[in-house]
Amino acid sequence: xxxxxxxxxxxxxxxxxxxxxxxxxxxxxxxxxxxxxxxxxxxxxxxxxxxxxxxxxxxxxxxxxxxxxxxxxxxxxxxxxxxxxxxxxxxxxxxxxxxxxxxxxxxxxxxxxxxxxxxxxxxxxxxxxxxxxxxxxxxxxxxxxxxxxxxxxxxxxxxxxxxxxxxxxxxxxxxxxxxxxxxxxxxxxxxxxxxxxxxxxxxxxxxxxxxxxxxxxxxxxxxxxxxxxxxxxxxxxxxxxxxxxxxxxxxxxxxxxxxxxxxxxxxxxxxxxx
Amino acid sequence: xxxxxxxxxxxxxxxxxxxxxxxxxxxxxxxxxxxxxxxxxxxxxxxxxxxxxxxxxxxxxxxxxxxxxxxxxxxxxxxxxxxxxxxxxxxxxxxxxxxxxxxxxxxxxxxxxxxxxxxxxxxxxxxxxxxxxxxxxxxxxxxxxxxxxxxxxxxxxxxxxxxxxxxxxxxxxxxxxxxxxxxxxxxxxxxxxxxxxxxxxxxxxxxxxxxxxxxxxxxxxxxxxxxxxxxxxxxxxxxxxxxxxxxxxxxxxxxxxxxxxxxxxx
Numbered sequence: 001x002x003x004x005x006x007x008x009x010x011x012x013x014x015x016x017x018x019x020x021x022x023x024x025x026x027x028x029x030x031x032x033x034x035x036x037x038x039x040x041x042x043x044x045x046x047x048x049x050x051x052x053x054x055x056x057x058x059x060x061x062x063x064x065x066x067x068x069x070x071x072x073x074x075x076x077x078x079x080x081x082x083x084x085x086x087x088x089x090x091x092x093x094x095x096x097x098x099x100x101x102x103x104x105x106x107x108x109x110x111x112x113x114x115x116x117x118x119x120x121x122x123x124x125x126x127x128x129x130x131x132x133x134x135x136x137x138x139x140x141x142x143x144x145x146x147x148x149x150x151x152x153x154x155x156x157x158x159x160x161x162x163x164x165x166x167x168x169x170x171x172x173x174x175x176x177x178x179x180x181x182x183x184x185x186x187x188x189x190x191x192x193x194x195x196x197x198x199x200x201x202x203x204x205x206x207x208x209x210x211x212x213x214x215x216x217x218x219x220x221x222x223x224x225x226x227x228x229x230x231x232x233x234x235x236x237x238x239x240x241x242x243x244x245x246x247x248x249x250x251x252x253x254x255x256x257x258x259x260x261x262x263x264x265x266x267x268x269x270x271x272x273x274x
Numbered sequence: 275x276x277x278x279x280x281x282x283x284x285x286x287x288x289x290x291x292x293x294x295x296x297x298x299x300x301x302x303x304x305x306x307x308x309x310x311x312x313x314x315x316x317x318x319x320x321x322x323x324x325x326x327x328x329x330x331x332x333x334x335x336x337x338x339x340x341x342x343x344x345x346x347x348x349x350x351x352x353x354x355x356x357x358x359x360x361x362x363x364x365x366x367x368x369x370x371x372x373x374x375x376x377x378x379x380x381x382x383x384x385x386x387x388x389x390x391x392x393x394x395x396x397x398x399x400x401x402x403x404x405x406x407x408x409x410x411x412x413x414x415x416x417x418x419x420x421x422x423x424x425x426x427x428x429x430x431x432x433x434x435x436x437x438x439x440x441x442x443x444x445x446x447x448x449x450x451x452x453x454x455x456x457x458x459x460x461x462x463x464x465x466x467x468x469x470x471x472x473x474x475x476x477x478x479x480x481x482x483x484x485x486x487x488x489x490x491x492x493x494x495x496x497x498x499x500x501x502x503x504x505x506x507x508x509x510x511x512x513x514x515x516x517x518x519x520x521x522x523x524x525x526x527x528x529x530x531x532x533x534x535x536x537x538x539x540x
Contacts, residue, residue, distance in 0.1 A: 027373045035378065050396050107291040112299055118513030120472040122479060123487070123506050126494040130316050130502065205386045206476075213391070213480055221388075228392030236396075240389045247384030 052234045057241060060234035065242055069223070077220040078246070080136065081208045084143025088200055092148045093193060096155025097185065106156065117153055121146025121203055122210045134215045142211045147200035154196025158189030191265050194258050201250055209243065220246075318500045326504040340508075343485035346402050347474040350409030351467055358414050358466075359459065362421025367451070372422065383419070387412035387473060391480055405477035405485075412473045413466035417459070424458025425451055457528055464520040471516050475509055486512075 036054050043053040052060075065074065099106050099113075124145045132138040162185055170184050186193075212221030224239035259266070300320050307314035330336040365371045387408050394404035428450055436450050478487025486505055493501035 028377045031374045031378050032381070050393075104291065107288045108295040108298075110288075110295070111292040112295050114517075115510050115514060118517055119506065119510035120475045120513060122472065122476040123490060123509050125479075126490055126502055127506055130494070130499055131312070202384070202386065206388050209386055209388045210476060210480065213388075224389065224392050228396060233396070236392050240385070240393065243389035244381065244385040247386055248381055251380075251384040 050233055052237060056234045057237045061238035061241055064235050064238050073218055073220055073223050074242070076136075076218065077208060077212065080139050080219075081143065081204060081246075084140045084147060084208070085201065085204050087140065087144045088147040088151055088204065089197060091144065092151025092196065092200070093155050093186075096152045096193075097159055097181070097189070099152075100156040100159025100189070101185070106160070113149070113153060113156075117149040121149075121207055125207070125211050125214055129215055139208070139211045139216070143204045143207045146207045147204040150199035150203065151193065151196040154192045154199075155189060158192030159185055161192070162188040187264075191262055194262060198254055198258070201254055202247075205243075205247055205250060315499060318503055322500050323503050323507065326500050327507065330504060330508075339485055339489055340512075342402075342483075343474050343478065343487065343512075346405045346409060346477075346483075346485070347470050350406050350474065351413055351463075351470040353406070354410045354413040354466060354470070355417050355463055357410075358417035358462070359421055362418045363425055363451070363455075366422040366425030366455075372426070379415075379419075383415045388476060388480070391477065394477075395481055400482045402483055404481050405474060405483050408477050409470045409473045413470040416466040416469055417462035420458040420462030420465075421455060424455030427458070428454045457531055460524040460527060464517075464524055467516050467520045468513065471513055 039051075040053045040055065043051050043056075099109060125142050128138050128142045128145060132141060166184060166188070170180050175183070208219075209221035209224075212219035213225045214221075216222040220239065220243060224236055224243070227233075227236035227239060303317075304320045306312050307317050307319055365375055390408055390411060391404075394407040398404035398407065432450060433446075436446050441449065474485070475487040475490075477483065478485040479491045480487075482488055482491070486509060490502060490505045490509075493499075493505060
């Protein structure tokens with residue numbers, strides 16, 4: 001109700017479309033620009049060599065990452081990240097659905113899963129290293145071993161919380177086991193699953209970086225640590241910038257996918273709120 | 275009455291199954307190296323790990339390391355929460371600020387905090403401040419985002435009512451904004467507590483400031499696999515403890531709130 005009146009009020013007050021677009025543009029880019037200018041001024045007037053100006057960092061970014069380093073360091077990292085995320089999602093949803101649907105199994109595994117979720121994921125890096133040696137497989141397994149838990153546990157909760165009226169309706173219509181899974185259980189659990197995936201994504205990115213800082217001679221995390229150890233300050237900042245971009249890109253991609261998958265869900269919520 | 279009669283045997287069964295699951299896991303773990311499926315050098319016997327844990331728990335040095343880890347965790351969490359509550363309330367209450375900071379927040383928040391480890395090392399060396407920088411950065415966003423949502427979630431009717439009753443700014447903050455935002459804040463703090471612990475231990479592993487994380491890294495490089503697994507178990511228990519404590523605090527401080535009361539009725 002109020003959102004609706006707000007919107008009408010804004011439209012009648014806001015003037016033309018062009019002005020609104022300009023205002024939105026100013027709002028979204030004003031502060032970042034201001035901060036960059038302040039940073040630039042501060043770094044050019046100070047002697048602290050740990051904080052180079054934004055232009056220096058941008059220059060280092062161009063020199064460091066655009067070229068062979070992109071193929072040698074960035075792409076393999078992103079490939080392992082993607083592989084780890086995909087495996088975590090598949091394993092998490094499959095195992096989570098199974099555990100969520102069978103109550104005895106859930107009760108059997110619950111304390112164990114709580115414990116595994118509570119282990120800080122980076123701690124598993126040395127363990128996986130011990131079991132698998134320092135290989136690419138190890139890095140993917142590390143990512144999975146951390147990112148799978150939020151997806152798994154959220155899927156279990158989501159599957160469990162299927163609306164009882166709907167599941168009784170499904171029972172009385174005697175739909176098959178597969179149809180039940182496809183049209184009732186998974187859609188009902190999907191908001192929780194997406195929450196789990198979002199948490200899993202940030203864990204996966206952290207583990208990608210740490211596993212490379214820890215045990216690697218290539219990759220994004222290794223490069224950044226290498227620059228720091230050799231006091232290549234601007235290059236190190238450019239690496240942080242690149243990791244930030246990867247994080248933003250990951251979050252944006254997730255946002256698009258989530259909106260598609262949960263379009264019906266957001267629709268229902270909006271109707272309820274209005 | 276009949277709620278109890280249903281619930282009790284079910285919860286007893288639940289506990290028994292849970293214990294069975296845990297025992298089963300430990301037995302399988304013990305059997306894997308016994309049967310030689312994985313060399314016990316890489317996957318040590320459970321019994322050895324328990325013996326090692328008992329030994330560590332009697333050692334004062336262990337508790338000192340635990341103290342280091344928990345100190346940086348507590349300081350980091352407290353600073354991040356305080357900063358996030360103040361800034362989140364201000365930004366959340368002023369629509370202009372909310373719109374203006376949106377891009378910056380959306381860019382800074384997804385930056386993995388571990389990317390800042392090299393910077394932290396440059397600035398502070400292998401001291402606790404380096405770990406604190408990373409802990410605070412990571413846990414700040416968890417609370418900040420929740421506080422912004424919470425403060426903005428004030429019911430429009432309640433807000434207009436408060437205004438027409440002529441409540442002062444201060445009264446509105448404590449009777450309107452705080453009760454609305456508190457559930458969000460508690461969720462944020464619970465998430466931040468878990469994240470802060472993860473980064474406290476990660477920082478010790480990578481940077482090498484004293485604490486449990488450093489012991490994990492030292493055990494690994496010394497080839498002490500029993501010690502490595504024992505410390506991993508300790509961090510898991512610590513994580514479990516933090517989760518339980520903060521869930522308890524959340525329930526206690528929100529005992530008046532629908533979400534908690536509703537659960538008890540059902």
